[in-house]
Amino acid sequence: MAILEGRNLRKTYRLSRKNTVEALKGVEVVIEKGEMVAIMGPSGSGKSTLMHILGLLHAPDPNHGPAPELYIGGENMASLSDNARTKIRARRMGFVFQDFNLVPTLTALENVTLACDYAGIGGKQAKQAGVAALALVGLADRADHKPSELSGGEQQRVAVARALVNKPEIILADEPTGNLDSERSAEILALLRQFNREHGQTIVLVTHDSEVGEACDRVIRMRDGRIRTAITGAGAPVMAAPAVAVPA
Amino acid sequence: MRLVRDLGRRKLRSTLTITGIMIGIMALVVFGSMANKIDALVKGGSDYYKDKITVSAKGGFMGLGGVLSTRMVAQISPLKGVDVVVPGVSMLLSDEVSGVSMGTPSMIQGSVANADQGREKFAMHYATGRALLPSDEGSNVVVLGSDLARQKKAKVGDTVTLRNVDFKVVGILEPTLTAPDNSAMVPMVAAQELYVKTLPALVADKLNTYEIATGLVVYPKPGTDPEAVANEIDAKVAGISTMTGKDFDQQIGAATSMLNAILIGIGLLSLIIGGLSVINTMAMSVAERTREIGIKRAIGASRWRIRREIVIESAIIGLIGGLLGLALGFVITTMGNDAGRESSTILFDLTFGTAFSSVAFATILGAAAGFVPAWSASRLDPVTALRYE
Numbered sequence: 001m002a003i004l005e006g007r008n009l010r011k012t013y014r015l016s017r018k019n020t021v022e023a024l025k026g027v028e029v030v031i032e033k034g035e036m037v038a039i040m041g042p043s044g045s046g047k048s049t050l051m052h053i054l055g056l057l058h059a060p061d062p063n064h065g066p067a068p069e070l071y072i073g074g075e076n077m078a079s080l081s082d083n084a085r086t087k088i089r090a091r092r093m094g095f096v097f098q099d100f101n102l103v104p105t106l107t108a109l110e111n112v113t114l115a116c117d118y119a120g121i122g123g124k125q126a127k128q129a130g131v132a133a134l135a136l137v138g139l140a141d142r143a144d145h146k147p148s149e150l151s152g153g154e155q156q157r158v159a160v161a162r163a164l165v166n167k168p169e170i171i172l173a174d175e176p177t178g179n180l181d182s183e184r185s186a187e188i189l190a191l192l193r194q195f196n197r198e199h200g201q202t203i204v205l206v207t208h209d210s211e212v213g214e215a216c217d218r219v220i221r222m223r224d225g226r227i228r229t230a231i232t233g234a235g236a237p238v239m240a241a242p243a244v245a246v247p248a
Numbered sequence: 249m250r251l252v253r254d255l256g257r258r259k260l261r262s263t264l265t266i267t268g269i270m271i272g273i274m275a276l277v278v279f280g281s282m283a284n285k286i287d288a289l290v291k292g293g294s295d296y297y298k299d300k301i302t303v304s305a306k307g308g309f310m311g312l313g314g315v316l317s318t319r320m321v322a323q324i325s326p327l328k329g330v331d332v333v334v335p336g337v338s339m340l341l342s343d344e345v346s347g348v349s350m351g352t353p354s355m356i357q358g359s360v361a362n363a364d365q366g367r368e369k370f371a372m373h374y375a376t377g378r379a380l381l382p383s384d385e386g387s388n389v390v391v392l393g394s395d396l397a398r399q400k401k402a403k404v405g406d407t408v409t410l411r412n413v414d415f416k417v418v419g420i421l422e423p424t425l426t427a428p429d430n431s432a433m434v435p436m437v438a439a440q441e442l443y444v445k446t447l448p449a450l451v452a453d454k455l456n457t458y459e460i461a462t463g464l465v466v467y468p469k470p471g472t473d474p475e476a477v478a479n480e481i482d483a484k485v486a487g488i489s490t491m492t493g494k495d496f497d498q499q500i501g502a503a504t505s506m507l508n509a510i511l512i513g514i515g516l517l518s519l520i521i522g523g524l525s526v527i528n529t530m531a532m533s534v535a536e537r538t539r540e541i542g543i544k545r546a547i548g549a550s551r552w553r554i555r556r557e558i559v560i561e562s563a564i565i566g567l568i569g570g571l572l573g574l575a576l577g578f579v580i581t582t583m584g585n586d587a588g589r590e591s592s593t594i595l596f597d598l599t600f601g602t603a604f605s606s607v608a609f610a611t612i613l614g615a616a617a618g619f620v621p622a623w624s625a626s627r628l629d630p631v632t633a634l635r636y637e
Contacts, residue, residue, distance in 0.1 A: 057631050090548020105253050118549050118550075
């Protein structure tokens with residue numbers, strides 16, 4: 001069953017009055033529940049834009065060409081209000097970013113429970129979930145440390161814990177290993193893979209790193225705002241259709 | 249707690265902003281307390297004068313000035329609308345009035361106890377001792393106002409010196425916040441004897457000491473308009489001027505409400521400046537935290553949450569500044585009053601209302617100042633904010 005399904009996804013960014021960038025030129029994408037998918041492509045190919053749309057951080061352009069459709073678990077999300085999209089991000093998604101992006105004044109545990117707070121879970125329940133999530137990423141003993149007291153790899157593990165704490169259906173990761181050495185990258189990747197296997201969470205990650213791509217079930221390759229090809233985890237092309245990605 | 253920690257991130261800037269608010273609130277507390285004191289003085293006067301007419305010698309004011317005579321009682325009593333007439337003697341406690349003083353100068357007031365036949369409605373309460381009695385006439389006893397008693401460090405039973413004459417203290421009043429606080433009340437005869445000594449010998453020789461009055465208090469018949477009675481007295485008696493409650497309110501009330509407006513204005517002005525500095529601090533703090541706001545938005549903080557966070561943070565700046573300003577204002581007004589007590593110059597009356605409203609105002613000001621930066625923070629696009637360096 002498809003958990004994420006997008007059609008006619010277009011996004012044009014207006015940088016100035018005369019300068020616009022067509023980041024997505026009509027993309028069709030289907031991601032199955034429980035898949036771990038990498039989106040790869042050169043800079044400017046639209047891979048981050050696609051992730052932002054799939055993660056409801058941006059809405060697809062509604063008004064030129066055929067109407068965009070974006071289904072999450074079967075519900076159309078293409079024209080939701082900012083508030084409604086925010087609520088879905090809080091409750092049904094987890095995010096991991098390249099620069100770790102922890103709140104510097106909060107401890108590791110507080111950073112994790114912040115996600116519970118936004119999802120409407122507070123108090124003891126949030127604390128328990130936060131401690132459990134930190135234990136899962138192997139940082140139970142660092143709960144009271146501030147981000148500045150943690151290494152890069154540890155900070156990213158806190159970010160992963162934050163993404164997991166609400167047991168979301170979908171985890172979106174934007175270059176999650178981009179700022180880590182190969183050993184730490186492997187750790188983070190292994191963590192994500194473990195949750196994907198154990199809890200069936202769908203993981204979509206944007207990466208430059210072909211090793212990361214190879215570790216996933218499938219790679220969606222992008223170029224110039226379009227999907228070029230889909231490749232299985234083993235690296236063999238499954239389908240060469242230019243605009244449609246179909247799972248293996 | 250998290251919000252307080254956020255304030256701690258930029259200690260110097262938060263401190264400067266809080267200091268700005270603190271100074272503004274301090275100014276509001278100090279000037280507000282001064283305005284309270286003036287209001288209490290005026291209200292006391294207004295209450296005292298509203299149901300009576302004060303008669304002074306022409307050119308005098310409020311019972312001070314030229315010399316009248318107790319014989320005028322017989323002249324005024326039969327006039328239309330007049331109920332009771334009480335002669336009195338008022339004089340400054342000391343001829344040396346030091347500099348310009350706020351409030352009422354220290355006075356000696358003499359009249360025969362109970363001569364008002366129960367008409368005086370201005371209630372005075374005794375902290376210790378007793379009121380003057382008609383039987384005190386002829387003896388040198390005194391009831392002291394609260395500030396005067398403190399200034400002279402006098403207790404009931406002590407002897408105090410008023411214009412070089414010894415008086416025995418028989419009672420001390422509760423604070424009234426108005427004229428009686430600085431007054432020494434003595435029997436009529438004692439006052440007349442003190443007063444005659446202040447006059448040049450040539451003048452004094454022509455007077456009968458025991459007929460001297462510096463003013464008369466006229467209580468109109470119940471239900472009579474004091475204005476009409478005052479007009480009647482003005483018309484029928486020569487060489488005097490009358491003052492009613494209305495005259496008092498017009499002359500004193502108008503002047504003091506202007507002064508109060510200026511005082512409160514100064515306080516508010518300093519707060520507006522403090523408020524602008526809160527806006528500046530919060531705007532800078534939002535700019536610095538753009539990325540962090542992006543993270544929070546991305547992982548599911550609603551616009552409303554972001555706004556609330558910033559508004560609460562700036563309200564806390566206001567609250568802390570307000571509390572510190574109140575503390576500082578309290579110290580200043582207390583020290584000012586302690587210093588002024590020696591010269592009976594009580595300048596400040598810091599009421600609970602002033603204290604509470606100053607702090608509440610600072611908090612609301614802080615929250616309001618946070619609105620603009622909060623709004624722009626909540627409008628940030630999470631993706632753009634995340635990329636912000």
